[in-house]
Amino acid sequence: MSRTVITGLLLTAALQIAIGCAHSRVGAVQSPRPAGHPMAASPSGRAPTSSPTARPGEVTLPMRVVRGNGGTLVYVPMKVNGHGPYEFVLDTGSSNSSVDRSLVRRLGLPRTGQQHPVQGVTGSGMVPVVRVHRWTLGGLPMHGRSLSVVDLGIGVAGLLGSDELCRFGNVILDFRHNKLVIQRR
Numbered sequence: 001m002s003r004t005v006i007t008g009l010l011l012t013a014a015l016q017i018a019i020g021c022a023h024s025r026v027g028a029v030q031s032p033r034p035a036g037h038p039m040a041a042s043p044s045g046r047a048p049t050s051s052p053t054a055r056p057g058e059v060t061l062p063m064r065v066v067r068g069n070g071g072t073l074v075y076v077p078m079k080v081n082g083h084g085p086y087e088f089v090l091d092t093g094s095s096n097s098s099v100d101r102s103l104v105r106r107l108g109l110p111r112t113g114q115q116h117p118v119q120g121v122t123g124s125g126m127v128p129v130v131r132v133h134r135w136t137l138g139g140l141p142m143h144g145r146s147l148s149v150v151d152l153g154i155g156v157a158g159l160l161g162s163d164e165l166c167r168f169g170n171v172i173l174d175f176r177h178n179k180l181v182i183q184r185r
Contacts, residue, residue, distance in 0.1 A: 057169070057184040061138035063090065065178055074173060076160060076180055080135045083107055086157035090173070090180070094161035098148035103157045104130055109147075116148045140182065143167050 064075040064087065077085035086103060096116065099109070115126040128149045135142045142164050152159070165171050172181040 059138075059140065059182050059184070061140075061180045061182070063173065063178055063180040065175060073156075074180075075156075077138050078135060078158065078160065080107060080157075081109070081133050084157075085138075088158040088160045089156050090165075091159045092162050092165060092171075094159050095163055096148050097142075097144060097159055097161040097164050098127075098150045098152075099130065099132075099158040100152045100156060101149055104149050111149075112146060114146070116146075118148060118150070137164075137182075138180075 061076065066073050066075065074090040075087040076090045078088040079085050080099070080103065096118070098118075103109075109130040109132060112129045112131050114129045116129045118125055118127050129146050130149055132145055132147060135145075135147075137160065142160075144164060147158070150159075168182045169185040170181075170183040172183070174181060
């Protein structure tokens with residue numbers, strides 16, 4: 001299946017799921033953030049923050065919300081093998097986290113030789129898989145080490161899907177304050 005079709009499948013699925021939310025999604029690209037930017041604190045690699053009123057095991061991370069073209073995307077800071085931060089789209093509708101082909105090339109991530117199935121509303125296909133040594137969400141380590149490789153084509157470094165989000169107790173998207181709150185089990 002061609003990259004264009006797979007990209008279309010992934011984007012269509014993500015947008016279809018997003019339409020059901022109060023906000024849906026549309027994109028931007030990872031770039032350095034100035035000191036006052038909402039995502040400047042955590043992407044530096046420091047541990048996520050806990051507010052004085054946070055429950056034990058609760059962490060708060062910045063998220064960047066971009067609205068446009070009738071939709072909204074939520075970006076979160078991710079490091080891959082100690083590099084970054086890179087902006088990944090937080091996509092609760094994606095059952096598999098993935099990394100954009102351009103980031104795979106830039107970081108020289110090794111392919112596993114395996115293929116992973118992807119599915120969207122217009123069809124399905126197989127994509128290559130790469131292995132990462134470590135990847136983190138604002139300092140929180142992620143569990144999975146194998147990521148699907150896709151051509152997102154919208155300047156996004158990757159997708160953080162429900163395969164990783166489900167490992168936490170609760171994940172709260174606070175759109176009013178541009179914060180992602182994770183309540184670990």
